[in-house]
Amino acid sequence: xxxxxxxxxxSIPPVAIVGAGFSGTMVALxxxxxxxxxxQVLLCEAESFACGTAYGTGNPSxxxxxxxxxxxxxxxxxAHFAEWLETVRWECxxxxxxxxxxxxxxRGLFRRYLCSLLDRAEAGAxxxxxxxxxxxxxxxxxxxxxxxxxxxxxxHAASAVVLAxxxxxxxxxxxxxxxxxxWAPGVTKGLRQGLPVLIRGTGLTxxxxxxxxxDGGFAGPVIALSRRGLLPHRHAPSRPWPTPExxxxxxxxxxxxLARLRWEAQRAEARGVGWRGVVDSLRPITAxxxxxLSPAERGRFLRHVRPYWDIHRHRLSAxxxxxxxxxxxxxxxxxxxxxxxxAAFGHERVEALIQPHGAEDAETLTVxxxxxxxxxxxxxxxxxxxxxxxxxxxxxxxxxxxxGLDVTETLAVRDAAGQPIPGLWALGPIxxxxxxxxxxxPDVRVQARRxxxxxxxxxxxxxPCAR
Ligand SMILES: Cc1cc2nc3c(=O)[nH]c(=O)nc-3n(C[C@H](O)[C@H](O)[C@H](O)COP(=O)(O)OP(=O)(O)OC[C@H]3O[C@@H](n4cnc5c(N)ncnc54)[C@H](O)[C@@H]3O)c2cc1C
Numbered sequence: 531x532x533x534x535x536x537x538x539x540x541s542i543p544p545v546a547i548v549g550a551g552f553s554g555t556m557v558a559l560x561x562x563x564x565x566x567x568x569x570q571v572l573l574c575e576a577e578s579f580a581c582g583t584a585y586g587t588g589n590p591s592x593x594x595x596x597x598x599x600x601x602x603x604x605x606x607x608x609a610h611f612a613e614w615l616e617t618v619r620w621e622c623x624x625x626x627x628x629x630x631x632x633x634x635x636x637r638g639l640f641r642r643y644l645c646s647l648l649d650r651a652e653a654g655a656x657x658x659x660x661x662x663x664x665x666x667x668x669x670x671x672x673x674x675x676x677x678x679x680x681x682x683x684x685x686h687a688a689s690a691v692v693l694a695x696x697x698x699x700x701x702x703x704x705x706x707x708x709x710x711x712x713w714a715p716g717v718t719k720g721l722r723q724g725l726p727v728l729i730r731g732t733g734l735t736x737x738x739x740x741x742x743x744x745d746g747g748f749a750g751p752v753i754a755l756s757r758r759g760l761l762p763h764r765h766a767p768s769r770p771w772p773t774p775e776x777x778x779x780x781x782x783x784x785x786x787x788l789a790r791l792r793w794e795a796q797r798a799e800a801r802g803v804g805w806r807g808v809v810d811s812l813r814p815i816t817a818x819x820x821x822x823l824s825p826a827e828r829g830r831f832l833r834h835v836r837p838y839w840d841i842h843r844h845r846l847s848a849x850x851x852x853x854x855x856x857x858x859x860x861x862x863x864x865x866x867x868x869x870x871x872x873a874a875f876g877h878e879r880v881e882a883l884i885q886p887h888g889a890e891d892a893e894t895l896t897v898x899x900x901x902x903x904x905x906x907x908x909x910x911x912x913x914x915x916x917x918x919x920x921x922x923x924x925x926x927x928x929x930x931x932x933x934g935l936d937v938t939e940t941l942a943v944r945d946a947a948g949q950p951i952p953g954l955w956a957l958g959p960i961x962x963x964x965x966x967x968x969x970x971x972p973d974v975r976v977q978a979r980r981x982x983x984x985x986x987x988x989x990x991x992x993x994p995c996a997r
Contacts (some may be wrong), residue, residue: 542992544570545985546678546688548666548916551582553958553974554694555648556603560982562651562658565989570658572686574678576665580648583697583713583906585641590625591741593847594640595734596970597632597765601640603647605975611635614643627849631765634847662686668919669954674992676953681915689992690985693935693943693956697969698912700902707880708873712903718742721898723749728882728895731903732756732865734844737854739903740863750862753895755884756904759867762841763806764851771798771807773814781822784830809842816967825930832931844970873900906959909934925951929963937961941981953988955981 545561547554550573558573565571573579578586594601602610615635619626625636652659664680669691671677678686702711709717712735721727727743729736732754740752774794780786791812795805812819823831831839846854857863867887874881882895909917910932917935920926924946929936935956937943942950957977959969967973 542566542569542989543675543687543689544572544660545690545692545989546572546574546666546676546686547692547694548574548669548678549582549694549696549958550575550579550648550661551694551696551958552584552603552644552971553582553696553978554692555580555644556975556978557692557694557957557982557985558659559603559647559651560979561985562655564982564986565658569689569989570660572660572662572678572688574662574664574666574680574686576663576681579661579663580644581641583699585637585644586713587637587738589738589742589745590636590638591745591850591853592637592738593627593634593850594637595634595762595765595844595847595850596972598626598635599632600972601635603644603971603975605972605979611640611643614646615639618642627847629765629848631767631848634765634849665915667915669916669925670923671925674953690953690955690988692981692985693916693954693960694958695914695916695956695960697906697959698909698914698917698934700907700911701913705873705875705880707875707878707898708900708902710902712739712901717901718746718748721746721748725879725896725898726751726753728870728880728897728900729754729903730756730870730900731905732759732761733840733903733905734762734846735903735905737762737846737850739901740857741850741853744857744862750857750860752857752863753897754863754865755868755870756837756865757867757869757887758837759865759887760837760841761854761865762851763845765845765847766804766806768804768806768810769802771803771811773811774808776815776819781819782824782827784823784827784835787819788835805842806845813967813972817965820966821964828931870900908932909960921946925954929961931963933963934960935963937964940984941977942984955985957981 547557558571561571598612602608604610625639627634666678667681668679669676675689676691699713700711702714704710729739736754743752780790794808798808869885871885871892872883880897880900882897883892884895885892909928926943927936927946937956938950941955941957943954943956945951958974962968
C-alpha cells in the first residue's frame with residue numbers, strides 16, 4: 531500500500547452492513563474487493579452468518595425453489611453455484627436432485643455455499659471483514675457518517691450503512707398453541723399423535739412445515755387452510771419466452787396486463803413452450819411494471835391477483851411437488867378453502883372455528899396446534915426495533931403499503947420527507963414494496979452488486995475527510 535493510500539484509508543471509518551443473510555453477505559463480499567485498501571467492512575448479524583430465514587433449515591427435504599443453474603451468487607458468473615455443487619456432489623448426492631426441469635439442491639447446501647464464499651473472502655483479505663454477532667437496534671447520524679448501536683449497548687462508527695435485514699419474521703406471540711412465526715425453532719416439535727395440526731396458508735411455507743411434520747414422525751393429519759386453497763405449481767421443463775413489449779396502457783392496468791399475459795401464455799402453450807416461460811419472461815420488467823402501477827392498481831393486484839401470481843411465480847421443485855402429491859393422496863395433508871374465524875384455547879387443544887368457503891355455517895375443528903404460514907409480514911407487523919428506531923428518527927420511512935423500507939431507484943434509503951440519505955442503503959426483501967421482484971437470489975444478487983458499487987464509488991468520491 532502506498533503512503534497516499536495509507537493516509538487515505540486510515541481516516542475512513544468502516545462500512546457497516548446490517549444483516550448477513552444472502553443480501554448482506556454478498557454486499558460484504560463485493561465490498562471486500564472494491565473498497566480502498568485498509569477500509570474495513572463490519573458485517574453485523576443477530577442470528578447466524580451467511581444463512582437468513584431461507585437457508586437455516588436443517589431438513590434435507592427442503593429444496594431450493596429455484597434451479598441450481600439460476601442460484602449463482604454472482605450475476606456475471608451464472609454457473610458459479612452449479613460448479614461449486616460439483617465439488618461437493620460426492621459427499622451428499624442425495625441433496626442434489628435431478629429433474630426434467632433441471633437440478634435442485636437442498637437449501638442447507640446453499641447455506642454451505644454462502645458460508646464457503648464468506649470464509650474465502652475472510653481468508654483472502656485478513657482483517658478486512660469484521661463480523662459483529664449482534665442485533666443492531668438503532669442507527670443515528672454522526673457528523674457525515676453514522677453510529678450503530680447493538681442490543682447489548684455497544685457502538686460502532688461507520689462511514690456508510692447497508693441495511694440487508696431481509697425477511698423480517700413475524701413476532702412470536704399469541705398463545706403457546708398458536709404459533710405466529712413458522713420459522714421459529716421447534717415450531718413443529720413436541721406434538722402427540724391423534725389430533726391434527728392446522729396450518730394457516732397453503733403456500734411454500736406450508737409445504738416446508740408439512741415436510742417437517744412428516745419427517746419429524748408426526749402421523750397427521752395436517753390441515754392447510756387458505757381462502758382459495760391454492761397450492762404452488764411445480765417446476766416443469768420450459769423454454770425461454772421473449773419478454774413482452776407492453777404498451778403504456780398494459781403497464782398501467784392490472785386487467786389489461788392479465789389479458790396480455792393470458793394471450794402470451796396461450797401462444798406459448800401452442801408453441802410447446804408452456805406458461806412457465808411467459809411467467810419467467812417477466813422477471814426483467816416486473817420491477818418497472820410495479821413501479822409504474824398506481825396505488826389503486828397495486829391494491830387490485832394485491833387483493834385479487836397476488837395469490838395466483840405467487841403460485842405461478844414461486845414454484846416447487848418436482849421432488850417436493852411429488853411429495854406434496856403423496857401427502858395429499860395419503861390424507862396426511864388436507865387442503866381446505868376457508869378462513870379461520872376464531873379459536874378457543876384449551877390446555878392441550880384448540881377449538882378452531884373454520885368458515886369454509888361458500889358455506890353458510892362455520893364448523894369447529896379440534897386441533898393440537900395452529901401454525902400461521904401466511905408469508906413474510908409487512909415491516910409494520912414485524913415490529914423490528916431497528917426499523918422502528920430509524921422511522922422514529924425520521925431517517926427512514928415505510929413504503930406506501932408498509933411492506934418494507936422506502937428507497938430510491940438506486941437503493942438509497944429515503945428519510946421521512948422522501949429525500950435519500952447519503953450513505954444509507956437498503957436491498958433485498960426489505961425493499962420489496964418498491965421493486966416487488968427483489969426477494970429471490972437471481973434478483974438480489976444484482977442489487978448486491980449495485981449497492982456495493984455505489985458504496986465504493988461514494989467512498990472514493992468522498993475522499994479522506996468526508997463521511
Ligand atoms: C423460507 C424461505 C425459502 C426461500 N427459498 C428461496 C430459494 O429457494 N431460492 C431463492 O432464490 N430465494 C429463496 N427465498 C428468498 C430469500 O428471501 C432470498 O433468497 C434471500 O435469502 C434473501 O436474503 P436477505 O439477506 O435479504 O434476507 P434474510 O435471509 O431474511 O436475511 C436477513 C438477515 O438479517 C438479519 N437481521 C435482521 N435485522 C437485523 C438487525 N437489526 N441486526 C442484525 N441482524 C439483523 C437476520 O437475522 C437475517 O440473518 C426464500 C425465502 C424464504 C423465507
